[in-house]
Amino acid sequence: MNTITTHWRKQLRNTARPAYLLLAELIADDIKTGRLGVRDRLPTLRELAADLELNYTTVARGYAEARKRGLIDSRAGTGTFIRSGSPSLRLRGGSGAEMTMNMPPEPDDEHLMARLHDSASRAFAQADLHDLLRYQDFGGTAHDREAAMHWLRPFVPDAGIDRILVCPGIHGVLTALFSQLARPGELICVESLTYPGVKAIAAQLGVQLHALQLDDDGPIADAFEHACRTLKPKALYCNPTLLNPTAGTVSRARREALADVALRYAVPIIEDDAYGMLPRQTPAAIATLAPGLTYYVSGFSKCFGAGLRSAYVCSPTVVQSQRLAGAMRATTVMASPITNALTALWVEDGTAEAMLQAVRSESMARQALAARHLGSSGLQAHPEGFHAWLPLTPGWSPVEFASYLRTQNVGVVASAAFSTDGDPPEAVRICLGGPMSREQCDQALRLIADTLAHPLHPHATLRGG
Template identity: 70%
Template sequence: MTKPTAHWRKRLLATERPAYLAIPDLIAEDLRDGRLAARDRLPTLRELAEDLHLNYTTVARAYAEARKRGLIDSRAGYGSFVRGKAPALPLRGGSGAEMTMNLPPEPSDAALLARMHESAAEVMAQCDLYGLLRYQDFGGTPADREAGAHWLRRRLPNATADRLLVCPGIHSVLTALLSQLARPGELICVDALAYPGLKAIATQLGVQLHALPLDDDGPDVEAFEHACKTLSPKAVYCNPTLLNPTTITMSRARREALVDVALRYSVPIVEDDAYAMLPTERLPRPLACLAPDVTYYITGFSKCLGAGLRNAYVLAPNVRLAQRLAGALRATTVMASPVTNALATRWVQDGTADAVLEAIRDECRRRHALAMDHLGRWGVAGHPECFHLWLPLACDWNIVECASYLRTQGVAVVASAAFSTDGNPPDAMRICLGGPAPLDACDRALRLLADTLDHPQHPHATVM
């Protein structure tokens, strides 16, 4: 009998527990007691069946149960190996390095936190509290709208408060816009890799998504024009700056070409510019500057201050369309929270929003540098002031298998299938570097990722 399992036969004879459940128990026990260690190779199914005088199916069920418990990994051509334990990193709502939720990093600057607390306290101390607890007209107060227009003018110099609505998050704006622009069964054009929330909204509304191929400059304009000629899309959705998930920014030439097609075929543009405030370098002009009469420009604070600040701004092509959109949003969300609006407005007015944004940029730069150190040789794509990365899987490991394995090790990433709108996702994953995890936890998680990629033939590999 093979050495790692020499004592298993006697233990199986002594237990009334089914063998397919007892074998995983024995693996866990041997791992705990040191008889097995991470990376130890286990017998093949046929070898173990012969050693233990069991049928092949029973052993196959046992190994499947052990994989389900996270005790072993099996890979065609390499056999089955003990996983062992990886360093524990806290998970969202639980216990690990949560790298699936695209949250900005949380700066630890005590002076900045004190400033945020002080400014928030002033809002509550100086406001008409009961006024904030009443129903409001949709779109925010005049002061809220003017603060929003001021925030947008760094990207859209001609932003005006009368065309702007303050909304409870970008997701709510997209829901209202899709419901307004397209009826069930109708179609909008999107990137072949797009925000999963948009996919969920379209499914809920019965709206069809038509994928446009992507390259390093953005969506394929010829494919967009062909869709306009043959499919009559009701809108085109773009995430032109630091695309979630690939981090690409649409080039100026591609923006101009896309706008030209949209104008010629009278196709509304939904410009989701959630990440546009992060980069400090000069970016190409927004689509809303190139085609203001057909573009809905959307941004918010979830990616540059914090996801819990559920404030978004949408700038409609004109006042009439802003009022029409306000009706659709009122029907689905009633209004944005006046309390949250007041806080966001104060932070824009007193400069706190700019201070937090700059601190987030600084933290992004530190995390990006770590990512390049650990994953640069794997061709990871990123931007120094962005908190998500796009990592092509440059080995023969199945992407879903890789993501699943990393989750068992306490590092959660998102496989490309979550973003795919054409049913043909590339072998890649999105890695998020933000959220509450401190810099050292981010470093450990990136080291584990690098170690896993360095040893693709050993999916049970751990960080030593």
């Protein structure tokens, strides 16, 4: 009998707790105190049952409980080993490693938070509250649209106030554009991996999605041209900067090629640049390459906070902007004047830029953690973004990997959620933002890395080769 099992035997003798539960707790305690370390081999079930004077079934239940808690890993032919010292993490509501919703990190900056509070107080102290509580024309006031023009000009230099609408969130803009550009049964081209909300919008409207395969430069232009020639799509939707989910950015040359095809076939482009503000350097917006066809969409949910439901869309022409305003008015009535007023103030007084810089800085710190823990596993990410794309080892399927992590209270999203061609790759998306702290993010990434390194878990899919 070794010293570890001697210690366990003494503990088991002095308690009335179920032995199998206590066994799992003893393993956890010994990991925390350093008596057991990662990769340490534990006795076999029969050996431990004999050492502890327990029956085989009780020890098997104890190991099963320890395995459920992510403490050990059993491999046929090699034995049972300590899996990781990383504890399972509580999810939102509990609250910690919720890595499914693609939300920006929340900077731990007291001065910035004080600035947000102060500016919000000033905004409402100076406002005519009756005016903010009335119906307004769709698209925001002239003041709101001037702030939007200021925010968009670095990306769309010719954005004019008469072509800009202030809207209640990017998702609502996309719904209106899909309904306006395509009728039920008609087709819109999208990336083969794309924002899941687009799939939901298309399903709701009865619009068909045609997947364009991706390479390192973005959607393949030849595939887009073939679709234009043979399928007559009504629009091209793309998320060209920090694509959700892969974090890839469409190259300048590929943007030019896609714009060229769209111009030759007169196909409108929906440029969803939700993440475009995060990188300090990006290729020219497609809206600058095909200005007469492109609806440029941006907002604050990915560079400020998901609760700031304010989006800006610059349409190709004044007439198209007016038509879009009519389509959106039918579904959303108007963007909240209160939200618009607050957003406009934060853009004008520099608070929005300060928040963007803080989100970018925190994202960079978390991406450094992700690179440290998962970089050797082929992680795809941008250093200034807050989501990452993780290819999986052959021992896991994406759904089972995500499901197993969920039992450890870490949430990630399997690739099927993003697939538009029915052939999702073996990968998951990880969000590094949201309400979790940097320390919780680090713990979750450690747990993900350890899970990836030990694929032969009872819930994993075993594959030959």
